[in-house]
Amino acid sequence: MDNMNITSAQYLAFEGANTSIRATIDGVEVYAPLDPANRHYAEIMRQVEAGTLTIAEAD
Amino acid sequence: MSKARQLADLGNQVDDGAISGTNMVINGAMNVAQRSSSVTGNGSSGYLTCDRWKVSGGMGTRTVTQQADAPEGFYNSYKIEITTAETSPSAGTSLAFEQRMEGQNLQMLKKGTSNALPITISFWVKSNKTGTYILEIDDNDNSRNINKSYTVSSSGVWEYKTITFEGDTTGSLDNDNAHSLRLFFWLDAGSNFRGGTLATSWESTTNANRADGNVTFADTVGNTWQITGVCLNVGDSAIAFPHESYGETLAKCQRYFYQAHPQSIGARVGSYVADGTGNAIGITPTTVPLRATPTLTTTASDWGLRLGGTSLTCNGFSILSLHNGASYIGVNAQASGLTSTRTYSLRSNNTSARLQFDAEL
Numbered sequence: 089m090d091n092m093n094i095t096s097a098q099y100l101a102f103e104g105a106n107t108s109i110r111a112t113i114d115g116v117e118v119y120a121p122l123d124p125a126n127r128h129y130a131e132i133m134r135q136v137e138a139g140t141l142t143i144a145e146a147d
Numbered sequence: 148m149s150k151a152r153q154l155a156d157l158g159n160q161v162d163d164g165a166i167s168g169t170n171m172v173i174n175g176a177m178n179v180a181q182r183s184s185s186v187t188g189n190g191s192s193g194y195l196t197c198d199r200w201k202v203s204g205g206m207g208t209r210t211v212t213q214q215a216d217a218p219e220g221f222y223n224s225y226k227i228e229i230t231t232a233e234t235s236p237s238a239g240t241s242l243a244f245e246q247r248m249e250g251q252n253l254q255m256l257k258k259g260t261s262n263a264l265p266i267t268i269s270f271w272v273k274s275n276k277t278g279t280y281i282l283e284i285d286d287n288d289n290s291r292n293i294n295k296s297y298t299v300s301s302s303g304v305w306e307y308k309t310i311t312f313e314g315d316t317t318g319s320l321d322n323d324n325a326h327s328l329r330l331f332f333w334l335d336a337g338s339n340f341r342g343g344t345l346a347t348s349w350e351s352t353t354n355a356n357r358a359d360g361n362v363t364f365a366d367t368v369g370n371t372w373q374i375t376g377v378c379l380n381v382g383d384s385a386i387a388f389p390h391e392s393y394g395e396t397l398a399k400c401q402r403y404f405y406q407a408h409p410q411s412i413g414a415r416v417g418s419y420v421a422d423g424t425g426n427a428i429g430i431t432p433t434t435v436p437l438r439a440t441p442t443l444t445t446t447a448s449d450w451g452l453r454l455g456g457t458s459l460t461c462n463g464f465s466i467l468s469l470h471n472g473a474s475y476i477g478v479n480a481q482a483s484g485l486t487s488t489r490t491y492s493l494r495s496n497n498t499s500a501r502l503q504f505d506a507e508l
Binding site for chain 2: 091092093100102103107108110114116117118119120121123125126127128129
């Protein structure tokens with residue numbers, strides 16, 4: 089577990105499909121891919137499953 | 148040391164496989180620091196200065212630097228300095244320095260078999276906080292660890308340490324690109340990680356057995372801890388540190404972190420084709436294939452999509468794809484007012500513009 093402080097998360101879509109997540113992690117805006125091998129995506133999903141984070145739908 | 152003793156030691160190293168000279172640690176000499184050479188006010192886990200090395204835990208506030216201070220034969224070290232002390236840490240807090248390794252690079256350890264091989268870790272350390280420190284090898288695949296202590300004997304003096312860990316006959320490592328093992332240098336720990344019996348043999352992870360006896364490094368402003376020359380080799384004796392060129396180390400690091408940082412205004416870093424009026428799709432080449440699809444970190448407004456002398460300031464990015472084994476990443480750069488199907492250059496608006504691709508473990 090990485091103890092990342094994630095304060096926002098929103099899916100980004102292209103051609104109708106989600107491609108990545110724009111998130112603010114430890115105060116920095118990042119674009120995380122939807123790849124379980126990516127440490128940021130893995131932590132986002134861990135916090136979602138724990139009920140401490142919600143990912144907003146794409147605009 | 149006598150010639151006979153030296154020959155005996157050499158034969159022992161051959162038996163163990165140590166003589167091959169492989170250092171499983173990347174950037175052990177702390178020479179590569181793509182992100183930054185100094186970070187102040189750090190209070191959370193992160194990859195900060197020297198590549199592949201991570202400061203872990205939220206204990207105290209720290210300044211971390213790639214420091215031009217090292218024992219003879221090295222030039223750089225990684226330095227952690229306490230700038231806000233933690234005198235009453237909560238139970239679950241910690242401060243450590245770590246490197247994570249992929250399981251597919253560790254199969255020679257024969258971990259989880261009856262022929263599991265020992266590991267020796269050697270390094271140079273300097274600190275003004277003398278006393279006992281704990282070094283841990285942590286098996287992330289099987290939730291197991293082994294912990295050994297070393298002593299910083301003199302304040303402000305480089306000291307060479309070697310520590311051997313026996314092989315683990317339990318728990319094989321996954322043969323994949325994920326985090327299997329980590330080297331974990333404890334600097335300080337809350338009560339959850341103390342109070343047990345130090346796990347000097349491999350065992351299922353019990354937090355109280357991980358950092359018992361470690362100094363309270365974060366308790367005083369001005370405490371410093373520096374390290375360099377980190378080597379992890381197979382066998383029960385340390386090999387001489389296998390120095391390598393900057394380029395060799397950089398290429399190894401770029402599997403985990405790559406950045407386009409031209410450090411100039413107007414630098415073009417790729418061609419992007421507009422798909423509609425708000426998205427432009429491009430390919431960013433990397434020097435080596437990344438470990439996994441990376442996270443992109445950038446400030447969108449540091450970049451513009453330029454065509455015919457007109458630059459449209461970017462207002463967002465996203466990662467589209469990483470083709471396994473290929474040295475490029477699909478990126479969507481966003482701006483308003485694009486003309487569909489036209490090709491734009493992604494251009495830096497200032498000297499601080501960076502596209503950082505993070506595939507760290």
